[in-house]
Every structure is written in structure tokens, then in C-alpha cells.
Amino acid sequence: MAPRSPERGRLYRRCGCRRVDGRQFGAACPQLKGRSPHGSWAFAVDLPSADGRRKPRCRSGFPTRKAAHAALERALTCERTGLHGDEDLALAAYLTEWLRTMEETLKPTTFVRYRDYVRADLVPSFGRIALQNLRPRLITAWQEAELAGGRGRTTVYRIGATLSSALGAAVRARLIADNPCRYALTPRPAAQERICWNPTQAAAFLRHNHTVSALWLK
Ligand SMILES: [Zn+2]
Structure with a gap:
């Protein structure tokens, strides 16, 4: 064709x-x-x-x-x-270089988590794809395969967030025009956002609500 x-x-x-x-x-x-x-x-x-x-x-x-x-x-x-990216730059090389630059700026524990995700997940899954050819549908397919394979939502989310962070740096460096993770990653799992109160905080909330209701009913 x-x-x-x-x-x-x-x-x-x-x-x-x-x-x-x-x-x-x-x-x-x-x-x-x-x-x-x-x-x-x-x-x-x-x-x-x-x-x-x-x-x-x-x-x-x-x-x-x-x-x-x-x-x-x-x-x-x-x-x-105005992009000047190398069309042959593979994600394996890009992610490795990105990690190296992050080592100086991240907290050691965060760095170790990023490094493990890059080495154990992102490079094996995406390493051979050129940075410029990574498309949202490839990221979506990876997520679905990980979840179907029994991987936890939170873990898959965190690995995806690491990839998104690396690709965001590529956008800022003018290597790619857009971050494909923006269109592909599932939102952070709801459990991560659930607010857990201790009894004092819960009591304060109930007191506040009571006050608001009381004002409203006057
Ligand atoms: Zn001729």
C-alpha cells in the first residue's frame, strides 16, 4: 500500500x-x-x-x-x-543514562526503587524500542499484560510512573515532543488516595461537620 x-x-x-x-x-x-x-x-x-x-x-x-x-x-x-532527538536511540540506553543523571538528585531509597524498576521491568519490556517510537498503545498493552499476570495495581502504577518520569525528562530535553505515558497510564489506584485518620482527626472532622450543620440549620 x-x-x-x-x-x-x-x-x-x-x-x-x-x-x-x-x-x-x-x-x-x-x-x-x-x-x-x-x-x-x-x-x-x-x-x-x-x-x-x-x-x-x-x-x-x-x-x-x-x-x-x-x-x-x-x-x-x-x-x-525543534526536536533534535536521535531516531535510533533505544530506550535501554536512554533509561540507563536517565538513571545515571537521577542518582545525584534523588533520595537514595527513591533512586534504588527507580533503578530496580528500570532494570527488572522497563528495560526488559521496552529497552529495544527507539525512544521516539514508544507509543501509548505499547504502554497500555504492557500494563494489561502485567495486571493479567497477577502483578499488583500499585506496583504496575509505580513502574509506569517511573517510566513517565523518565519520558518527562526526555520531553524537557527536546528528545521527544510528548510523553506517551500521559495517554496510557491508568490512574493511581484508589487505595493509595484513601485518607486514613486517627481517632483525634476523625473526631475533629465530626465536630466540624456538626458545627457546619448547626450553622446551616439556624
Ligand atoms: Zn541513473
């Missing part, structure tokens, strides 16, 4: 063959019109510039039209968002 046409830019085939004068044929090589595969896929796009003049950006060497299309989309995204 041919990928959807990008809003801006164009995809074409070009090659490195040269004319007699030494200049490249580019997209005009006669062999590109033949049936046998020749050259590679390329994209060209005009990026806006401050002086209003056309600033073309071209890249070639893609094996398929789809690969050229994906690279064009990335170029447009980077241009729009």
Missing part, C-alpha cells in the same frame, strides 16, 4: 549517474524510466526561512518509497517542534 502523500514535500526516485559533463542526472536519468530497479527513493521539501526565500532540503538513498516518506515526516516534525 502506498503511503499517504505528505502535506508538504515530494517523493521521487533519483540516482547517481552522471552526464558527460560530470553533472548528475538526478531524477532525470533515462534509466529511471526503465522497468528494472534503478537509483533510490528521495524526498525534497522547502523549509521556511526567515528571509522568505525557498530553502530546499533533499535526502536520498532510501530503499523504499515508504522509508523516504517516513524520513520526510521526521524532517517536518523536527522542523516544526
Whole structure:
């Protein structure tokens, strides 16, 4: 299936063959019109510039039209968002580096918990995925699998919160545009939010309520 046409830019085939004068044929090589595969896929796009003049950006060497299309989309995204992330940076490497930077700022107990979640859960589950390719549906699927496997809601929540914290740092570092955990993580389990009062606090609450009711009924 041919990928959807990008809003801006164009995809074409070009090659490195040269004319007699030494200049490249580019997209005009006669062999590109033949049936046998020749050259590679390329994209060209005009990026806006401050002086209003056309600033073309071209890249070639893609094996398929789809690969050229994906690279064009990335170029447009980077241009729009100012991101400068490495598209090959795997989560294993990113999370390890993030942990290293957190060691100095976190309380030791918090750091140990983050480190254990990163090593035992996040790297085995997401480590091979590129940071830029982590999607909410992958996080949702991981959560569902963990819960189905008998993992406690609170633990799954905490591991997810650790991932969210790491990805939030990636957003601030302009490595990714958005934190996919925002759209994927289930809310904190209700038991975590339940307020437990001691008898003195409970009595104070009841007294307060009584006072409020008394005022209201006057
Ligand atoms: Zn050629």
C-alpha cells in the first residue's frame, strides 16, 4: 500500500549517474524510466526561512518509497517542534543514562526503587524500542499484560510512573515532543488516595461537620 502523500514535500526516485559533463542526472536519468530497479527513493521539501526565500532540503538513498516518506515526516516534525532527538536511540540506553543523571538528585531509597524498576521491568519490556517510537498503545498493552499476570495495581502504577518520569525528562530535553505515558497510564489506584485518620482527626472532622450543620440549620 502506498503511503499517504505528505502535506508538504515530494517523493521521487533519483540516482547517481552522471552526464558527460560530470553533472548528475538526478531524477532525470533515462534509466529511471526503465522497468528494472534503478537509483533510490528521495524526498525534497522547502523549509521556511526567515528571509522568505525557498530553502530546499533533499535526502536520498532510501530503499523504499515508504522509508523516504517516513524520513520526510521526521524532517517536518523536527522542523516544526525543534526536536533534535536521535531516531535510533533505544530506550535501554536512554533509561540507563536517565538513571545515571537521577542518582545525584534523588533520595537514595527513591533512586534504588527507580533503578530496580528500570532494570527488572522497563528495560526488559521496552529497552529495544527507539525512544521516539514508544507509543501509548505499547504502554497500555504492557500494563494489561502485567495486571493479567497477577502483578499488583500499585506496583504496575509505580513502574509506569517511573517510566513517565523518565519520558518527562526526555520531553524537557527536546528528545521527544510528548510523553506517551500521559495517554496510557491508568490512574493511581484508589487505595493509595484513601485518607486514613486517627481517632483525634476523625473526631475533629465530626465536630466540624456538626458545627457546619448547626450553622446551616439556624
Ligand atoms: Zn541513473
